[in-house]
Amino acid sequence: MPRARGVAQAAELQKKLNGIMLQPSSGVVKWRHSFGNDWTGDPAIFFWVTLTDEASKKDNLSKATETFRKVLCERIDFQNDWDLIPYFNFRSESEQAILKDEVYA
Amino acid sequence: MDLIDDFLSHAVRLAAPGPPSDTQQIDFRRAVSAAYYAVFHLLTMTAAESWAVGRERHRFARLFEHGKLRTASLELPRRLKERLGDSASPDDRKTADILAAIAKDFVALQQDRNSADYDNSRVWSYTEVENVILRARDLYLGWITVSKTPLA
Numbered sequence: 001m002p003r004a005r006g007v008a009q010a011a012e013l014q015k016k017l018n019g020i021m022l023q024p025s026s027g028v029v030k031w032r033h034s035f036g037n038d039w040t041g042d043p044a045i046f047f048w049v050t051l052t053d054e055a056s057k058k059d060n061l062s063k064a065t066e067t068f069r070k071v072l073c074e075r076i077d078f079q080n081d082w083d084l085i086p087y088f089n090f091r092s093e094s095e096q097a098i099l100k101d102e103v104y105a
Numbered sequence: 106m107d108l109i110d111d112f113l114s115h116a117v118r119l120a121a122p123g124p125p126s127d128t129q130q131i132d133f134r135r136a137v138s139a140a141y142y143a144v145f146h147l148l149t150m151t152a153a154e155s156w157a158v159g160r161e162r163h164r165f166a167r168l169f170e171h172g173k174l175r176t177a178s179l180e181l182p183r184r185l186k187e188r189l190g191d192s193a194s195p196d197d198r199k200t201a202d203i204l205a206a207i208a209k210d211f212v213a214l215q216q217d218r219n220s221a222d223y224d225n226s227r228v229w230s231y232t233e234v235e236n237v238i239l240r241a242r243d244l245y246l247g248w249i250t251v252s253k254t255p256l257a
Contacts, residue, residue, distance in 0.1 A: 039219035056232045095230040
């Protein structure tokens with residue numbers, strides 16, 4: 001099975017990702033990504049996004065997560081151009097301070 | 106759609122806000138699963154509603170497979186584009202956008218559910234679970250908006 005373009009040409013995709021600047025008001029503290037396979041075995045890119053505690057509050061969460069997904073998916077067509085299905089995960093800063101998960105670090 | 110509301114309410118009850126702890130992981134996992142099953146049943150039951158024989162609808166709904174629904178969801182944006190062409194009305198375009206968003210949400214929720222049910226190494230936080238529930242709720246609301254349109 002051929003490798004997904006996004007994995008075979010990860011440096012090129014990384015360059016595109018690096019070019020994405022988020023608004024300071026987006027509520028995003030930091031974001032990371034990892035490559036892997038989803039539950040069906042399809043190649044995927046997983047985003048691990050740490051949000052401010054404010055942005056993680058119930059009333060703000062939808063807006064913060066949707067904005068992040070929109071910014072990335074409007075600029076990069078992961079599925080068609082890079083053969084990757086994007087998946088997004090969001091955690092608050094204070095939760096990550098307790099859990100210290102490597103994928104978010 | 107009482108069953109869908111029940112699944113979503115169950116997910117909300119299980120996902121109590123608070124700092125991460127070991128004891129609540131099982132509730133978080135079940136909440137993610139419940140949120141996914143809300144949308145899975147929403148889509149399968151809606152499809153079954155068009156099945157001519159009323160008494161067989163529940164059985165028909167059980168024929169749907171998770172993997173096949175995923176494949177259909179991944180292909181939906183392209184198929185909508187092909188079907189609408191360049192001369193689609195603004196209303197149809199808006200409906201197509203909502204349907205494409207529903208398809209994306211479904212694929213994402215299915216991945217979350219698999220992770221919650223089978224990846225025991227993953228530790229969930231309240232925000233992650235809340236995001237899953239909100240996404241399932243948004244999918245539900247989006248579906249209500251477009252379900253009666255011819256394109257849907």
